[in-house]
Amino acid sequence: MTALTDVYTLANGIQIPKVGFGTWQMAPEDATPAVENAIALGYRHIDTALVYGNERAVGFGIRNSDVKREDLFVTSKLPAETKDYDGALRDFETTMANLELDYLDLYLIHAPWPWREMGGNYDTQNRDVWRAMEEIYASGRVKAIGVSNFNVHDLQNVFKDAKVKPMVDQIQYYVGYTEPTITQFAQEQGLLVEAYSPLATGGILNNQVLNGLAAHYGVSIAQLAIQFCVQNGVLPLPKATSRDHIANNAQLNFEISDADMAKMNALTGTRN
Template structure:
């Protein structure tokens, strides 16, 4: 049984709740209520980003929750187009201001390339952005630092000049799309993999093969997909805007058998029609 208070331990010893509440694609006018509901239901790990345009609302929900700051884990991300040292420091200040927080638990470089030029090479810029991440980490205003959407090359590029290795790589990850090259490399380097879109943006929910495995556990497909990530030592970040879905996603009172995990890990892409990050896999 997985609980919202269960944690992984990052390479620097910082504890991170095993399930996060993602806010990607949640519009600003819905984000405050969605996060407030998640916190009320027991989630303690909230994930946002400057580019999502909802940091202020996420921050309002956090600050109005009445939950002690030290009992929360808050992640945000440096915009993907920011590839300079000074620019990264400035964007971090904007994020803290938006959230109205004194520190983040985790700060990530959102992608190795700007979103309007996916796959372009920004090795030098990523090393500069990482230098800023190290400065932020050393200031104590981010308890952990990492990256998102980085493949093996991108990680190796940062390693070349890093004084501190990334502690997290947040990637697209779900049943049938587990990015084994990146995941294996990350784990070999003591980097926790986080799964955004663990339900393939809903694409898994009507997959008959996944449903067949799910039926063994009297669970929902969403619950199975989330538990699948956790049993692979990957941290899922499900999102929902309806309180009932948010609650359902957290009810993980079962364990997937080793036999079924083998089936799920060998399954072909369970949502092939969904958009995939072409630089990964």
């Protein structure tokens, strides 16, 4: 069983709600009402990014809620294309201006390489950017810092010069695609792994095995997939725009058996 008020504790002692609300691929006109609904329905962890183009809308939804800022956990991300110290500081200021918030709870490097050069080697640049992330963290305007889409090599590279290690690695993670090498390494190093696209952008919703398991527990595949992440010690970031789906994703009042968790962890090719 997982409640939206349940938390993980990051390496620096900061508490982070175990289930977040993702806004990737969410248009600004959809983001504000979606965030407002999510907060009204009990979500306390909101995730966005500068590259999503919806920070202003997300920030408005947060400020328009009846929940105090200190009771919310807000994450944003430095664009993957930004690979220099000065650019990182500049883009952070842009994010803060967009959100119109006094501080962020978590700030992440969105990827180890620019999206147009996926897989490229930016080791030197990532260490330079991490120096900026540490400066932002030291300012007190961000409570925790981390990375996204970093593999083992990328993490080890940042560790070389880091005075403050990343506290989070946000990766694509869903039933049938759990990145075990990255996940195990990150967790062994004290990082919390976050799962974006825990429903594989809807790609797992027609899987027959998962349909059978969901029926067994009397839940939706979405609920099953989200709970699967939590029981693996991973933080899911489901996205939805309709109020009904937002509410449904939060109903996690069940527990997957050890045997079924083993079965789900062994699955591959679940995405249609």
